[in-house]
Amino acid sequence: MFLKTPSDTQALGAALAPVLRAGDLIVLVGPLGAGKTQLAQGIGAGLGVRGAVTSPTFVISRVHPPDPSRGGRLPLVHADAYRLGTIAEVDDLDLDADVESAVTVVEWGAGLVEQLTSGYLEIRLDRDDDSDVRTATLVPHGSDWADRLAALDLG
Template sequence: MAGLTISCESSRPEDTRSLGRQLGIVAQPGDVFLLVGELGAGKTVFTQGLGEGMGIREPINSPTFVLLREYQGRLTLYHYDLYRLANVESTVTREWEEFLYGQGVSAVEWANRASELLPADCLLLEFLIESDTRRVLKLTASGERHVALLSSLHCS
């Protein structure tokens, strides 16, 4: 399957948010964003931008112990945070899979905690912390649709 990788630099939270916003504006049903990176790397900031781009007005955050939250915008956004996922097999329900392969857009924080259950056709975003305010984002697209999405992105 065709793939594409690009790197983007972010020197402040607004850069990361704006990257999310750009993708949120053009996101289509079934798009999957897998977010990987250490605590405080910017996965939620990215998702906030994504939601903004999708026209979601409700504030997006990552409340403790909530693995999945749903937001309504131009499309439905399923925001997963798998940080506290203890036992993948018993926790990941059929509904989750319906969402991931359905007509909404999914953003999955800590996607590496359940990689075997997540779609291979996705946009993987790896966040690297370089300093207090600098991040490098490595974006890898798999599948035609996500490659097209990534090709449309303009970043520094």
């Protein structure tokens, strides 16, 4: 799917929110500038979380509680594994402590966080070097991700 603007990337995240539930893991894959944080912002908006969803590059992980006034129903754990090199470093974050009760979105997590759940959604983002157009590929791994994605109209 083509995402022509940053707003389109955020809209994809918001469109995923209705099928997300506690215990979900989403792994965002793509080069710098591909829109991983923008996608996480859309997921946060769709979940109705409190506060702005910003890149957790320097703090590594942030928890955004649901905001009842925005219809929030689930917390969002947003992590960035860019500076982490081993599964042991990921284990030190204790993401598994939150994974059961929240939606967990991890940027740069491929090869490091998949063991946190029995199934996860991988979203691959690529950016055209000559424009801001991004391509998103949603890859379900286990669980019932394929069925949940099929139920969505992602345009």
